[in-house]
Amino acid sequence: MEICTRDSVDYTALDRLGDEIAELSAHLEAATARLLDLIREFDARGGWNTGFSSCAAWLSWRVGLDLGAARERVRVARALSTLPRLAQALARGELSYAKVRALTRVATPETEERLLAVGRAGTACHVERIVRGWRRVDRIAEVRETALRHNSRALRVYQDEDGMVVVRGRLAPEAGAVLLQALTAAREALYQQRRQTFDNVNDVSAETPPIEQQQPPLEQQQADALTLLAESALRHGIDPGTPGERYQIVVHVDAPVLADANAPGQSVLEDGARVSAETSQRLACDASRVVMQHGRDGRVVEVAARTRTIPAALRRALHQRDRGCRFPGCVVRFGQGHHIRHWAQGGPTTLSNLALLCRRHHRAVHEEGYKVERLPDGELQFRRPNGWVLPDVPPPSKVPDEPVELLRALNDAEGVVLHAHTATPSWLGERLNVGYAIDVLHPLALSSQACRPAS
Numbered sequence: 001m002e003i004c005t006r007d008s009v010d011y012t013a014l015d016r017l018g019d020e021i022a023e024l025s026a027h028l029e030a031a032t033a034r035l036l037d038l039i040r041e042f043d044a045r046g047g048w049n050t051g052f053s054s055c056a057a058w059l060s061w062r063v064g065l066d067l068g069a070a071r072e073r074v075r076v077a078r079a080l081s082t083l084p085r086l087a088q089a090l091a092r093g094e095l096s097y098a099k100v101r102a103l104t105r106v107a108t109p110e111t112e113e114r115l116l117a118v119g120r121a122g123t124a125c126h127v128e129r130i131v132r133g134w135r136r137v138d139r140i141a142e143v144r145e146t147a148l149r150h151n152s153r154a155l156r157v158y159q160d161e162d163g164m165v166v167v168r169g170r171l172a173p174e175a176g177a178v179l180l181q182a183l184t185a186a187r188e189a190l191y192q193q194r195r196q197t198f199d200n201v202n203d204v205s206a207e208t209p210p211i212e213q214q215q216p217p218l219e220q221q222q223a224d225a226l227t228l229l230a231e232s233a234l235r236h237g238i239d240p241g242t243p244g245e246r247y248q249i250v251v252h253v254d255a256p257v258l259a260d261a262n263a264p265g266q267s268v269l270e271d272g273a274r275v276s277a278e279t280s281q282r283l284a285c286d287a288s289r290v291v292m293q294h295g296r297d298g299r300v301v302e303v304a305a306r307t308r309t310i311p312a313a314l315r316r317a318l319h320q321r322d323r324g325c326r327f328p329g330c331v332v333r334f335g336q337g338h339h340i341r342h343w344a345q346g347g348p349t350t351l352s353n354l355a356l357l358c359r360r361h362h363r364a365v366h367e368e369g370y371k372v373e374r375l376p377d378g379e380l381q382f383r384r385p386n387g388w389v390l391p392d393v394p395p396p397s398k399v400p401d402e403p404v405e406l407l408r409a410l411n412d413a414e415g416v417v418l419h420a421h422t423a424t425p426s427w428l429g430e431r432l433n434v435g436y437a438i439d440v441l442h443p444l445a446l447s448s449q450a451c452r453p454a455s
Contacts, residue, residue: 019420024404026093026418030411033091040077050384051364052329053188061329062394072101079104085116093411093422098124106134114441121426130441133434137442167226186225186232188332188360253280258344282366284344286310286337310337310349322356326372326380328392332358338365340374355380 039055042048048058059070076097080087086103089095095103099119107115118130155169171179254265257277267280289309310318315337324333335358341347355372357365364370369385382390411418 022420022424023418023422025096026420026422027404027407027411029096030091030093030414030416030418031407032097033087034410034414036073036077036080036087036090039073040081043074043077051327051361051370051382051390053184053332053360057329057331060331067331076101076104079107082109083107083112085112086119089116089119091414092416093418095119096124099127102127102131106131106138111441111443118437118441122432123425123427126425126427126432129432129434130437133438134442137438137444182229183222183225186228187221188358251280251283253277253284255344258284258342260345276367278367281342281344282362284309285339285342285362285366309343310354314349314351314354317351318354318356321351324356325358325361326355327357327361327364328382328390330358330361332360334358336362338362338372340372352378 039059043055048055050058052058052061054071055074056067056070059065059073060067063070065073080090080100083104086095086100086107090097090100095116102124103115103119115130119127122130153170153172153175155167155171157165157167160166251267253267257265257267258281260277267277286309318337322335324331325335335356338355338357339347339349340353340355343349347353352374355374361370365372370390371383373381375381384390
């Protein structure tokens with residue numbers, strides 16, 4: 001057995017190894033800054049809007065990040081757009097991503113320079129403690145503002161001169177968060193036909209931009225989402241004593257139109273407003289169905305009993321098998337049954353011909369050009385409107401043979417000079433006094449000191 005004594009340890013070699021670790025870590029932090037720049041641009045340009053609900057959801061699918069970590073990357077990337085000093089320090093490898101992530105929770109353009117000094121002076125542990133103390137001071141101020149905010153809550157709903165209903169209001173942060181979350185969920189469930197966009201999908205030419213580029217502005221999506229929220233609230237008993245049937249959406253569609261979108265015939269809501277054949281096919285995928293026969297004069301001569309397109313027992317089996325939306329990258333745990341081959345075209349209502357899709361992706365498959373088919377091995381295959389396969393798991397990125405050397409070369413090309421002590425904090429081992437640090441750093445603490453009478 002070999003025993004290592006203190007004298008036999010090669011401290012010089014260990015120091016070199018430690019320096020290499022520190023230098024490579026600095027290179028990784030600089031590369032992380034570039035990664036966050038790319039994420040911010042990708043997010044701003046909506047590159048994730050190809051069937052995914054958010055940039056974080058796309059990152060989770062494409063890069064393999066945990067969804068929580070992906071959300072944090074997007075949050076930090078957005079925050080750094082208004083914090084150039086912190087962004088530059090990360091790009092130079094002077095601050096670690098862990099420090100920058102913590103500092104962006106509290107930093108503003110006014111306080112960025114002070115907090116940057118905290119990041120350079122302390123360890124990651126110090127930074128986390130300072131940030132927690134900083135947030136405590138912020139919360140004390142927030143308590144004073146909460147009562148004022150609560151008393152200022154208001155909602156005005158009135159009809160404008162042109163008949164449009166105008167909604168203006170102020171909600172408390174927690175109430176606003178609930179509304180925003182509900183609107184986000186409702187946007188995924190939008191079912192109203194976009195005006196004059198897809199009157200006839202078959203008229204779309206090769207020069208027409210992909211459907212994902214023709215999404216209405218966010219404000220219009222929010223308006224449709226608010227309508228859906230109101231309808232859903234009424235349908236689920238917020239108005240007790242009023243039959244839920246009264247609030248159902250009824251679509252009148254001729255059988256040939258369900259089977260073939262090019263066939264002549266009606267596809268209209270009960271008030272006469274037209275919807276596309278594709279919309280009717282989507283709604284008929286998983287809904288109650290009443291078959292009516294009309295005479296030559298248009299009068300109804302026979303009405304069959306109302307039936308569910310997908311029986312309850314089959315629906316339970318579908319949910320048990322799919323356990324959520326099957327669209328690649330989607331994490332929604334509930335959805336609608338989608339006929340891979342529509343029942344109006346002869347497709348059977350069987351488990352093998354069904355797939356569970358959330359409302360957002362059900363619409364994408366019927367009205368936005370996405371395709372889904374079941375392969376001979378039983379797996380589902382989704383395709384984008386341009387025909388490209390959208391895999392459940394994206395292919396791994398190609399890694400060069402010498403990734404470390406490539407990383408060094410990329411940073412050198414950007415003029416970033418990195419060494420073993422680039423990110424070393426200036427801390428000399430003294431004990432951290434969080435209270436004192438907050439008193440001399442936080443704007444609210446400084447302002448309160450200025451108001452104190454001289455002793």
